[in-house]
Amino acid sequence: MRKLIGALAFLLLVTSPALAQKKGGGGDSAQSKVKVYDFSGDTIEGDLIKPDGTDLNARDFAKHSSLIRIRTNFIPEIIKSAEDL
Secondary structure: OHHHHHHHHHHHHHHHHHHHOOOOOOOOHHHHOOOOOOOOOOOOOOOOOOOOOOOOOOOOOOOOOOOOOOOOOHHHHHHHHHHOO
């Protein structure tokens, strides 16, 4: 008895969407027609908006001093290291 009630409930749930469809292929006849819009009588007037001619440049990189420092005591250190040999 439970299987029969379960089978009937299942069929009711499965067939309910099929019953909701309209006859005649499921498509509405108003939606299947081709609609044509004619805008030939409309005149569109307006102005073209452009920039005022100002150029915007990208920001330049910041100017920093060089990270390379020239050592003034380099030659005396080379001579000193050569004397240790």
